[in-house]
Amino acid sequence: MSRWLKNVRLETGESRHSDGTVKTETELFNIEISEDGVIQTLVPSLEHTETDGMDMGGRLALPPFKEMHNHLDKTYLSLGFRACRPVKNLSERLKLEAAELETLAETVEQRASAMIELHLKNGVNHIRTHVNIDPFIKLKNLEGVKRALESYKEYLTYEIVAFPQHGLLLHEEMPDLLREALQSGAGILGGLDPAGIDGNVEKSLEMTMEIAKEYGVDVDMHFHDRGHIGYYTMDRWLDMVSAEDYQGKTTFSHAFGLSQLQPGVQQNFARKLKQYDVSIMSTIPISVNHKVIPIDILKENGVAVGLGCDGFYDSWSPFVSGDIMEKVNHFCDYTGKSTERVLRNSLGLITGGITPLDDKGNQQWPKPGDEASFVFTDVSCSAEAVARLPEDRQLMHRGILFNKD
Incomplete structure (x- = not known):
């Protein structure tokens, strides 16, 4: 009725x-x-x-909001307050995270549920979450996140990314752990900085493509590397996409390597992203030391762009409200968008492109x-x-x- x-x-x-x-x-x-x-x-x-x-x-x-880059398994939500421990570099941060993984795995369903409820209250009805798959806890986080998401399935849809936070090549069991995750509820294969983390761009990308094609899944790659190496890594993946006929199955998350390119190079690369139907996910970084990636240029060239809160209130950051709409607000503020039409159109960054x-x-x-x-x-x-x-x-x-x- x-x-x-x-x-x-x-x-x-x-x-x-x-x-x-x-x-x-x-x-x-x-x-x-x-x-x-x-x-x-x-x-x-x-x-x-x-x-x-x-x-x-x-x-x-x-239109309801889409949270396109999240880490439900990492948050400290529902636990007591914890500020971040200082580190000198990314490697130290990863070591600290690895040290607490087993303890946090015991509360993953509880913590993920707290984050899901926060997103629902803020208007989100779709979550793409990256879940750590690693040699320390193996698939424990995946199991807990799946239970949490299923508890709220009448209110949202979701995608789970099998994410090698501690590298694809640094631990020999990782490729098979990712395969196991893709057989156990994850529907997307993640990747992380083939240069900065794995230290071997070609081998990391080739292994990622091999596993993706084996299961026929989409790929969502975290690309934090900046400068030439960040740009080269993305461009090299597009060459593989062309060679393997794997168009329409890739998201570049963060894509910080695009931020410091000349506008003409950004335009050309945006057209290449469109050619291979690659989408971009940005968290709208708020550090004054880093430029926002060229979202306007990407959109002008027809590239699908989405936003995500990424991890919040976790070992990486005590900040971020968990409100995906705040990301749009920051984007408009940082890029000088203040008129009614451009503010309205920017809403499409968190609605899958839909605006009234x-x-x-x-x-x-x-x-x-x-x-x-x-x-x-x-x-x-x-x-x-x-x-x-x-x-x-x-x-x-x-x-x-x-x-x-």
């Missing part, structure tokens, strides 16, 4: 203020939702006043046949949501409201 949502505010188009600047127009709608969570009908509320259903009180509906209005201000979401998934919040428009980060949000996933309590 279908049911109705009443008085849902939707963005419908644009008008102009007296000074010529854009103003987003909205109207109230009643939305009919099928039993299986699909939108059947949208009717202006003024034309459909007799409808029985759940009254949303004029709250704005936004297109680039010209025409309504394109939601429509009959779409999944009945929304984030309801008390703001006037999506541009205000990006700029002001409303705290009061309510997620609906396929017609089911997430109960914050």
